[in-house]
Amino acid sequence: MFSLRMALNSIFREIWLNVISMLSIGAVLFILFSVVIAVYNVEKLTATLPEKLSVMVFLREDTRRDEARALESAIKSENIVKSVNFISKEKALQDMKGFFKNEKFALSGLGENPLFDTIDVRLKGAGSSAKGVNAFIEKLKGMSAVDDVEYGGALVESVYSLKNGLRVFGLTTGSIFALSVIFICYSTVRVLFYRHEEEIEIYKLLGATKGFIRSPFFIEGSIIGIMGGAIGMCFFLAISRYVFGKLFTEFPLFSMIYVPDRSFYILPVMGFVLGLGGAVIALGRLKY
Amino acid sequence: MIVLEGVSKRYENQDALKDVSLRIEKGEMAFVTGPSGAGKTTLFKLLYLAEAPDEGLISIAGFNTASLDDSTIPMLRRNIGVVFQDFKLLNNNTVFDNIALALRIRRVMEREIKEKVTAVLKLVGLRHKADAYPLTLSGGEQQRITIARAIVGEPTVMLADEPTGNLDIENEEGIMKIFKLINNKGTTILIASHNRRLFDNTGRRVFYLDGGQLVKAEVR
Numbered sequence: 001m002f003s004l005r006m007a008l009n010s011i012f013r014e015i016w017l018n019v020i021s022m023l024s025i026g027a028v029l030f031i032l033f034s035v036v037i038a039v040y041n042v043e044k045l046t047a048t049l050p051e052k053l054s055v056m057v058f059l060r061e062d063t064r065r066d067e068a069r070a071l072e073s074a075i076k077s078e079n080i081v082k083s084v085n086f087i088s089k090e091k092a093l094q095d096m097k098g099f100f101k102n103e104k105f106a107l108s109g110l111g112e113n114p115l116f117d118t119i120d121v122r123l124k125g126a127g128s129s130a131k132g133v134n135a136f137i138e139k140l141k142g143m144s145a146v147d148d149v150e151y152g153g154a155l156v157e158s159v160y161s162l163k164n165g166l167r168v169f170g171l172t173t174g175s176i177f178a179l180s181v182i183f184i185c186y187s188t189v190r191v192l193f194y195r196h197e198e199e200i201e202i203y204k205l206l207g208a209t210k211g212f213i214r215s216p217f218f219i220e221g222s223i224i225g226i227m228g229g230a231i232g233m234c235f236f237l238a239i240s241r242y243v244f245g246k247l248f249t250e251f252p253l254f255s256m257i258y259v260p261d262r263s264f265y266i267l268p269v270m271g272f273v274l275g276l277g278g279a280v281i282a283l284g285r286l287k288y
Numbered sequence: 289m290i291v292l293e294g295v296s297k298r299y300e301n302q303d304a305l306k307d308v309s310l311r312i313e314k315g316e317m318a319f320v321t322g323p324s325g326a327g328k329t330t331l332f333k334l335l336y337l338a339e340a341p342d343e344g345l346i347s348i349a350g351f352n353t354a355s356l357d358d359s360t361i362p363m364l365r366r367n368i369g370v371v372f373q374d375f376k377l378l379n380n381n382t383v384f385d386n387i388a389l390a391l392r393i394r395r396v397m398e399r400e401i402k403e404k405v406t407a408v409l410k411l412v413g414l415r416h417k418a419d420a421y422p423l424t425l426s427g428g429e430q431q432r433i434t435i436a437r438a439i440v441g442e443p444t445v446m447l448a449d450e451p452t453g454n455l456d457i458e459n460e461e462g463i464m465k466i467f468k469l470i471n472n473k474g475t476t477i478l479i480a481s482h483n484r485r486l487f488d489n490t491g492r493r494v495f496y497l498d499g500g501q502l503v504k505a506e507v508r
Binding site for chain 1: 336338358359362363364365366370372376377378380389390392393394437441
């Protein structure tokens, strides 16, 4: 209780230094959280991408029906595959006729059925990597009954590389911002520690333990961190309420941005952990 | 209660203390005197572990200081009440909080702190100044607060470095009365002073330091 009182006294005594630290931490945590949300949204959007694209496997003309069925079973047994659907060339022609029923002239010159037997393959979204999908496509192409394989591979590859790039970016910037918060708390606590040096000397001479001397600074670092996190949370709430609101109406694409419910409560917790960490590093080894 | 055996301390090739041995018994009140630079303050710094001796053994309040580490030094300091020449008061804290600090460090309950601080303030005659800040008080009053802070934890040993250094005779007498009172309760007291009035005709032992050496010990 006494340590808390000392920490609060110190915060109010050096109010401007502490307010500036809190605002800086708030801004950094806000940016950090925005990066995390961006990475999270890209992850979420791309998680089901392979599932949404289908792989169309065209079979050779001379493939027998029993061979096609065997191939269908073989493809289905692959881990990456969610479902398969065999479409015979007769069924494909029938579907095409149904599609062009009002424009019969489009099919008038058609003699023998020019279509191929195909297998429509749907992939699992979760756990699929671009590398895994490519390897699967190559495997399909190497099968004797397969004539050709169509898949939006280039799209998936570029989305995956964007996703990986964002992950690296998120991790790098996240680490830099987290270190920045630690550094801000470190510097603030260090400055406060030096300003209280004379008091600390008196505490030591009166028999104060290291814990007694350090605890107000730990509390102070934690409070600065928590307050910084709360400021960052307020920034985010204000921006998500007013700026996103306007963006959603002007640009519908932005309405896809998803912020997990109450996830911003993590900011004060992050502030607390990083603030305490900064204070611990700032005090280092205390000598008598 | 306070024992020094062959204690030496050097600062940059200059002897601050040289082979000093002395013994102060439990419950005794003794004095250390000598001219400026004789080693009085160095001796006190060694006793409350602000400095470590280069040679020799020091035992105080039952602790052998050589065997103490960072975790046990605070324990020793809580057993020693120190009255500093420059007071070492926290000017942002009230008189009450300055004295209470010695007890808060010992994790004493707030109710008990209030009782004890009030009692020592009464003893040093400053009960009415509990809410004042040190810088609003006279030198004599600040010195009495330092004494109150030193005794509130009921230490077994008390060290006072020039406790009447800048005070007039009236304040000097008041402070010596307080020391006698504390000593009568059994606290061992060592006072460093170059002021002969404090120890002449008291029947107390006086240790003379000169050039870092103990040159004489006598009862005055």
